[in-house]
Amino acid sequence: MHVTAVTPLAADSGDVGPPIFQxxxxxxxxxDIVQRLGEHISLTAAALGVGLVVSIALAVLSLRYRWSYGVILSATGALYVIPSLGAFAVLVPFFGLTFLTAMIPLATYTLLILVRNIVTGVDQVPNEVREAAVGMGYTRGRLLWQIELPLAxxxxxxxxxxxAVTTIGLVTVTSMLGLGGLGYFIRAGIQTxxxxxxEIIVGVVLSVVLAVIVDLLLWFSERLLAPWTRKVRAR
Structure with a gap:
């Protein structure tokens, strides 16, 4: 991974402004800030994308075979409580300090949240909607993909x-292993x-701003993709 050197604060004694932030x-x-921000976004997007695909597959399995739901929740719950630094460190001997080393644990941490919400969302679909769809000739697969998941x-x-917000926070930890992200500035600012x-303020503030922006984008996408929820809330 390409690493660019950060210019030391002491290199320019002519800096002006408040002593805490220059x-x-x-x-x-x-x-360098743009590069680290790009790394942070890339890691977050990859982890969420992979986590969502795997979660949908696990949720479909849980909905098809109800006995497996408890097993899947227990397994994903066990993975969720593994300390992040430990998870990253275990993978380094196998994959090195690579994008994949960071992405695998980050995606794993999304599974418990996403599987549970997908199954819960499908379970909340009214029975009368299912009965109407079956009466119209929907097969089990079409019912799930065309009716239940969209309503969920x-x-x-x-x-x-x-x-997403959890993953953005966890990506800052990847910098401890030299895997990039905005946490690089936090580490560099402390270790000098x-x-x-x-440096510390830049890393922290940009991470928070990124989390807020992503959360707002997802909230807006919900309003676009599920406009009926606005009508329900307005009543």
Missing amino acids: WKWVDRNAD LPVVIAGLRVA ATPNPT
Whole structure:
């Protein structure tokens, strides 16, 4: 992975402004900030994408064979409680300090949230809707993909919002293994001989802003994809 050196704060004694935050440091390191932000977004998007695909498969299995739901929740719950640094460190000997090493645990942490919300959302579909669809000739597969999952979208997206914000926070941990992301600035700001609060603030603030933006985008997508929820809430 390409790593660019961050310009030390002490390199320019002419910095002006508040002692805690130096805008000139941000200007000097703008390219590196954009690179780390891109890494953060890429890791988050990949983890959520893979996690959603796997979760849908597990949820469909749970809905088809109800006895497997408890087993799947227990397994994904056990994976969810594994400390993130430990999970990343275990994979390093097999895959090295790569994108895949970071993505696998991040995707794994989304499974419990997404599987539970998908199954819950499908279970909340009214029985009369199912009966009407069956009366119209829908097969079990068509009922699931064309009726139940679309109606479950609000609950599914609610779970995706939680998973997204959680993943963005966890991506900051990947920097501890040199795998990129905005957490790089937090680590660099702490580990320098003279701690650089500007780097720490940049890493923390951009992570929070990214989480807020992603959450708002998912909320907006819910309103677009499930417009009937607005009518229900308005009553």
